[in-house]
Amino acid sequence: MCGIVGYVGGANAVPVLLEGLTRLEYRGYDSAGVGVLTANGPKVFRAVGRVRDLEQVLPKRLTGKAGIGHTRWATHGPATEANAHPHASADGRTLVVHNGIIDNSATLRARLAADGVTLTSDTDTEVLAHLVGASTAATLEERVIEALAQITGTYAIAVVDADFPGTIVVARQGSPLILGVGEREMFIGSDAAALVRHTSSVVHLDDGELATVTATGFRTFTADQADTGKQPEQIDLVADELEVGGHANFMHKEMLEQPASLRRMLSGRLDERFATARLDGLGLDPRELRTFKRVKAIGCGSAFYVGQLGATMIEDLARIPADAEAASEFRYRNPIIEPDTLYVAVSQSGETADTLFAVREIQRKGGRVVGLVNVVGSSIARECDGGIYLHAGPEISVCSTKALTHMAVGFALLALALGRVHDLSYAEGSRIVRGIKAIPDQVQQIVDGEARIADLAAGLSDAQSLFFIGRVRGYPVAREGAQKLKEISYQHAEAYQSSELKHGPLALISPEMPTVAIVPDDELLERNLGALHEVTARGGEVLAVTHEAVELAGLDGIQRIDVPRNEVELDPILLMIPLQLLAFHIATRLGRDIDRPRNLAKSVTVE
Secondary structure, three states: OOEEEEEEEOOOHHHHHHHHHHHHHHHOOOEEEEEEEEOOEEEEEEEEOOHHHHHHHOOOOOOOOEEEEEEEOOOOOOOOOOOOOOEEOOOOOEEEEEEOOEOOHHHHHHHHHHOOOOOOOOOOHHHHHHHHHHOOOOOHHHHHHHHHOOOOEOEEEEEEEOOEEEEEEEEEEEOOOEEEEOOOEEEEEOOHHHOOOOOOEEEEOOOOEEEEEEOOEEEEEEOOOOEOOOOOEEOOOOHHHHOOOOOOOHHHHHHHOHHHHHHHHHOOOEEOOOOEEOOHHHOOOHHHHHOOOEEEEEEOOHHHHHHHHHHHHHHHHHOOOEEEEEHHHHHHHOOOOOOOEEEEEEEOOOOOHHHHHHHHHHHHOOOEEEEEEOOOOOHHHHHOOOEEEOOOOOOOOOOOOHHHHHHHHHHHHHHHHHHHHOOOOHHHHHHHHHHHHHHHHHHHHHHHOHHHHHHHHHHHOOOOEEEEEEOOOHHHHHHHHHHHHHHHHOOEEEEEEHHHHHHOHHHHOOOOOOEEEEEOOOOOHHHHHHHHHHHHOOOOOEEEEEOOOOOOOOOOOOEEEEOOOOOOOOHHHHHHHHHHHHHHHHHHHOOOOOOOOOOOOOOOOOO
């Protein structure tokens, strides 16, 4: 959740650190800091707020050839300067930045206090700085190993020390960390976005792995000092993709990128000759794919909701049982892992801690799990048995839009492939292939109608609470719509099955509580229209997200957003797009920070 950046080389570290932190700010933005090994010893500067606030407190002539930086999303202690990273040892010679949670920090803090150490923050991270600084081992590697042996929990850390001015030691356990290899300079980041301006050659650290980084190279090793011999690999990431361009914010840019990014995702993945999807990354041939009798999607937040949507597509097309479960709860209920179930881990970043732990629980019990992720080389992508890369490109806004749409299309491809090895006919498969091919152009039609959605958002921006309703295929869409609105507008929103209204929630309907209804032109149309009559009869204001052919007879004054019609199984993918735009324009009217909503971060790498 926090952003880490580091540099060692011949240039001044400070501009590199600030640029990297700016690119990582979506991972945490309540405070920021840098620690630089200058000619006069280690110097630390921290500030509450954004990276731009940090820049205001930096001396103009601050220079050093090695340094570390951090942008924070608070887990221990409020956003204060004292709680911002880097944290220093008692003598100020050792500096540490950390992403993760140290589970035994309370015990360690008590022990350090009993030893006479003055703790200056509320954080768990500070104990690491004191532990490393107290070590008398001969090398910085040994000091870090000695400190890490005393902690339990998750971490990605970077450590510098005045006694070792040309060295950074890093370690990973449960939180992402990568090295960037340059020409007589090295970079460190919790995300490739921090490095892309400087190098495309990276090293992904694995859990339990450490690295010593100097200007001339790196060494990767384990806690027992055994070399792991990691070699750099190339990443395909263009720096310009990380720029907001001519848009007011990244969310707007990313929503409008969806037609083009979907075309890129689908390139080479639709097999019209056999009316199926080509998913070589799964590592499963048709015979193996046919052995699965059930599919379970696991994800968190929006990824969980799109997993529900995907499960319905799989049941519709493959006619095998499928469902979705919140990854955050999965391993805590001692799940029964079935050998004939295909598990699908869904994550934009590929680093979502709860989902990663669920993947490991499945594998520990002998299950087969594949990933549906966006980031090549991410932890989930590397630990799964296979997968489908989303190829959405970088997504910077905390609120996921294009990656989420790619997840839904990824499930459509998987459902098609599963259907064709079961009982989905060639003719039906061809119908779905045509439908999937049409999605990018239909998404373009929806975003082209943004002005109309912005007008409708104006009428909803004063509401204190909204209902989102849908049923069967429409219910996950409603859940995702409510999630989007809560995330960036801070308006309360709640999603319900339309069929459940009369079982309690109907008591809340009033002129002050608008309802956004998902009303596809499918076999449940009459049922959905009946629910709208129930709402309007009680004075409720309704906005229907529907298809042009749907007649809203007898529903006077109802507002509507028409979405292009696709195949009934694929319609939910398109029905999600207007809800992204609706949440965006409501939040914009309310003056919210669109890309960085309060209390949230992009990649949740702690439980």
